[in-house]
Each structure stands twice: as structure tokens, then as C-alpha cells.
Amino acid sequence: MIRLLKKPIKPCWYTLALVIILLALLVQLARLTVPHIHHLHAHIEAFASEKFDAQVRFGNIHASWPSLRPRVQVHNLTIDSNEHKPLIYVDYASMELDVLSSLFHWAPVWRKVEINGLDITVTQTQEGGWAIGQWAQKNRGVDWRYRSPSALFLVANQVDIASADVTFEFYNQ
Secondary structure, X not given: OHHHHHHHHHXXXXXXXXXXXXHHHHHHHHHHHHHHHHHHHHHHHHHHHHHHOOEEEOOOEEEEOXXXXXXXXXXXXXXXXXXXXXXXXXXXXXXXXXXXXXXXXXXXXXXXXXXXXXXXXXXXXXXXXEEEOOHHHHOOOOOOOOOOHHHHHHHEEEEEEOOEEEEEEOOOO
């Protein structure tokens, strides 16, 4: 009986070993290429602008990947929706991704987020939800994950905001 079980289990062990080796190779390849992310500055801005449906600009971007925690640092981040004032402006932002927790939860889990010089306006919608600028009116069909401004802090274990200018605009003025 035991010999019958060994035959189907043996390929599973080989497959598991192959997956682990390929995952290790992918992580090492990513660790080698992440420091060169600044060469993709224009492509990252275009991709982010398309996803946010607003113009995204930033000054410098730097990335590193020590251990299993890739870190991205951005200077002078501006998200603009062609209004008189940018939706979001950040002097400096740094985010550290927890790879193991992200794999476990199948979603990005940020270990540490640092923000310095945040300028943002959060607006309450007619339905009672919260939006940044006019994104709620532009994207009514999109299911936004965050229903209140405080829920933004649930995506990271540690959020440090050094200085911020946050304006809340309530629906009933």
C-alpha cells in the first residue's frame, strides 16, 4: 500500500521543488533590477496616470530591495485632475512592501509607509462615502475599497506622516 502512495507523491515533491527554485530565481532577478527603476520614470508616470485617471508626475524615484522587503521612495509626487489645485501633493513618500505577508494574503501588504509634506482634500460624496477631489464623480462605477479617510491606514502596519495639510469637505458643506 505504501509503495502505491509513493508513486503519485514523488512528482508532487519534484513540482514543489521546481516552484521553489523558480520563485527564488524570480526574487533574485527582481532584487537585481529594482535599483534601476529610475530609468522607467516616464513609463511609470504614464501607467499611474492611466490607472488613476489623472495626471501623475513625480520628481525622483528610487528603489531598493534588502532582504524580502522592497522599498520605493518618491519625491515631489503630484496627482492632478486639471482643476485649479492638485488632488494630492507629497514632498516625499517611502513605502516598504512585506513580500511574505503579501503572498500569504494575495494582496499587497505594506510594512511601513512614510509620508512627508502631504497636501490633500478629501470630499464626502452624496452617498456618504469619501473621495479625493472629483474622483467619486468621475468613477461612479468603480468599487472603491476605502469608504472613509481613516481606512487608508489599514493597508500598512506602520504609517508615519511627518507633516500634512488635509482638508475635509462635507457633503452638507
